Amino acid sequence: xxxxxxxxxxxxxxxxxxxxxxxxxxxxxxxxxxxxxxxxxxxxxxxxxxxxxxxxxxxxxxxxxxxxxxxxxxxxxxxxxxxxxxxxxxxxxxxxxxxxxxxxxxxxxxxxxxxxxxxxxxxxxxxxxxxxxxxxxxxxxxxxxxxxx
Amino acid sequence: xxxxxxxxxxxxxxxxxxxxxxxxxxxxxxxxxxxxxxxxxxxxxxxxxxxxxxxxxxxxxxxxxxxxxxxxxxxxxxxxxxxxxxxxxxxxxxxxxxxxxxxxxxxxxxxxxxxxxxxxxxxxxxxxxxxxxxxxxxxxxxxxxxxxxxxxxxxxxxxxxxxxxxxxxxxxxxxxxxxxxxxxxxxxxxxxxxxxxxxxxxxxxxxxxxxxxxxxxxxxxxxxxxxxxxxxxxxxxxxxxxxxxxxxxxxxxxxxxxxxxxxxxxxxxxxxxxxxxxxxxxxxxxxxxxxxxxxxxxxxxxxxxxxxxxxxxxxxxxxxxxxxxxxxxxxxxxxxxxxxxxxxxxxxxxxxxxxxxxxxxxxxxxxxxxxxxxxxxxxxxxxxxxxxxxxxxxxxxxxxxxxxxxxxxxxx
Numbered sequence: 001x002x003x004x005x006x007x008x009x010x011x012x013x014x015x016x017x018x019x020x021x022x023x024x025x026x027x028x029x030x031x032x033x034x035x036x037x038x039x040x041x042x043x044x045x046x047x048x049x050x051x052x053x054x055x056x057x058x059x060x061x062x063x064x065x066x067x068x069x070x071x072x073x074x075x076x077x078x079x080x081x082x083x084x085x086x087x088x089x090x091x092x093x094x095x096x097x098x099x100x101x102x103x104x105x106x107x108x109x110x111x112x113x114x115x116x117x118x119x120x121x122x123x124x125x126x127x128x129x130x131x132x133x134x135x136x137x138x139x140x141x142x143x144x145x146x147x148x149x
Numbered sequence: 150x151x152x153x154x155x156x157x158x159x160x161x162x163x164x165x166x167x168x169x170x171x172x173x174x175x176x177x178x179x180x181x182x183x184x185x186x187x188x189x190x191x192x193x194x195x196x197x198x199x200x201x202x203x204x205x206x207x208x209x210x211x212x213x214x215x216x217x218x219x220x221x222x223x224x225x226x227x228x229x230x231x232x233x234x235x236x237x238x239x240x241x242x243x244x245x246x247x248x249x250x251x252x253x254x255x256x257x258x259x260x261x262x263x264x265x266x267x268x269x270x271x272x273x274x275x276x277x278x279x280x281x282x283x284x285x286x287x288x289x290x291x292x293x294x295x296x297x298x299x300x301x302x303x304x305x306x307x308x309x310x311x312x313x314x315x316x317x318x319x320x321x322x323x324x325x326x327x328x329x330x331x332x333x334x335x336x337x338x339x340x341x342x343x344x345x346x347x348x349x350x351x352x353x354x355x356x357x358x359x360x361x362x363x364x365x366x367x368x369x370x371x372x373x374x375x376x377x378x379x380x381x382x383x384x385x386x387x388x389x390x391x392x393x394x395x396x397x398x399x400x401x402x403x404x405x406x407x408x409x410x411x412x413x414x415x416x417x418x419x420x421x422x423x424x425x426x427x428x429x430x431x432x433x434x435x436x437x438x439x440x441x442x443x444x445x446x447x448x449x450x451x452x453x454x455x456x457x458x459x460x461x462x463x464x465x466x467x468x469x470x471x472x473x474x475x476x477x478x479x480x481x482x483x484x485x486x487x488x489x490x491x492x493x494x495x496x497x498x499x500x501x502x503x504x505x506x507x508x509x510x511x512x513x514x515x516x517x518x519x520x521x522x523x524x525x526x527x528x529x530x531x532x533x534x535x536x537x538x539x540x541x542x543x544x545x546x547x548x549x550x551x552x553x554x555x556x557x558x559x560x561x
Contacts (some may be wrong), residue, residue, distance in 0.1 A: 002505055002556075009505075040531065041517035066502070125504060
């Protein structure tokens with residue numbers, strides 16, 4: 001049973017969704033934003049601390065939501081480590097494309113995010129995967145709120 | 150099982166719903182999301198297609214045969230709705246696009262036109278957002294106080310607290326659901342109304358869910374306003390009903406201006422048509438009205454006694470089967486409840502539960518069900534919800550329970 005959903009609920013997603021490695025609020029941070037998916041009630045708060053050069057030195061999140069949104073947030077935190085806002089913006093665009101289409105034009109940059117590619121086969125769940133990224137982008141741009149709508 | 154339930158042939162009823170023969174992901178469709186929107190019987194589909202093919206024109210204004218026939222068919226829906234609710238007068242049936250529009254119409258016209266700043270409106274904690282937000286907007290725009298009647302831990306309206314909210318006689322209107330879309334709880338409508346009237350308040354019941362499952366008699370309830378929507382009652386989307394007592398509707402100013410709602414228009418001023426047309430500006434949802442009439446006749450032919458008996462048996466079966474699933478908690482323990490069951494599954498978020506059920510061909514709703522205040526009250530972010538219709542079978546509920554046990558294993 002459910003063998004056909006193992007593409008989405010693969011080992012990485014299940015592990016990270018259930019026991020995220022980066023689910024914590026930062027004591028010191030340069031930006032934080034809340035992401036809401038008003039249609040389903042999912043919510044994520046993302047914190048970022050940047051280094052002298054403006055790159056992300058540390059990030060963390062708290063989330064109430066499904067396995068997909070938590071796993072996505074957890075993998076995102078790792079993927080953006082050490083990158084600046086412009087680069088992260090590019091990753092966000094690539095990630096959104098991957099989540100919507102399954103295609104991964106420049107995947108070398110974020111191999112670690114590939115476990116989420118199958119979400120495109122579940123259109124109602126794409127927003128679960130992209131929600132933390134919307135919150136992160138808001139936090140990087142000094143905004144407090146974001147929506148995946 | 151009583152005679153009524155024995156005469157209820159679910160197989161024959163399912164045969165009236167073409168979509169139930171569809172497969173989803175190679176599996177038979179198990180549709181347990183009727184509380185969001187119900188499937189449509191052949192009678193509704195054929196009435197709408199038939200009108201477009203043989204008998205269609207704009208209504209109320211044409212002086213030609215097609216317009217007259219279409220007007221008759223559309224106005225027949227008003228008679229059907231009046232009969233369904235046992236309204237005293239067909240003019241008490243105002244067509245809207247859905248329940249949300251009916252409530253907004255009331256909040257706008259009765260709220261601003263009749264209620265005075267300083268008066269209060271009472272809603273309950275278990276309202277759908279559609280019966281919360283219009284009143285918050287009225288509060289902010291018109292100086293109306295908004296009071297919220299609490300819900301008990303078992304998911305029922307706290308009647309003592311409700312009565313206390315009425316005590317100062319400043320409440321002008323009570324707007325409360327007749328059946329919760331999350332918990333399946335029926336509210337004690339007759340008592341809600343009699344208590345409100347004793348304190349000088351009018352009452353609107355949101356019947357979006359209730360009218361699907363049990364007979365509603367607005368005269369017996371003595372309720373002042375009642376709203377429902379067609380698409381949950383096996384009818385089309387885009388058509389709903391606001392019932393109002395004639396004297397109250399007469400007192401209310403129009404909601405929207407335009408064609409069809411006027412008596413006369415000059416450059417200087419306009420006068421309004423009589424109710425219900427005063428509230429029905431513009432070309433209405435003609436085909437949807439014709440579809441609603443067919444839906445009401447379909448429900449009437451089966452009969453509310455049979456529908457209620459079937460759904461009570463389904464609900465009992467669902468509560469028994471679901472409570473046997475390890476880690477599953479049914480939300481709400483109301484004494485009087487209908488065919489809507491919300492639940493959480495330990496170790497699995499409702500969205501993940503819904504996605505896995507979908508892979509087994511089972512359609513349920515997951516999320517906050519447009520009832521965030523209730524979710525907050527119950528300390529929940531989201532639930533999964535199975536809801537039943539006249540076509541739901543015991544076997545489908547067994548499939549749900551069996552699959553949920555496997556979902557539990559999957560996430561263990």
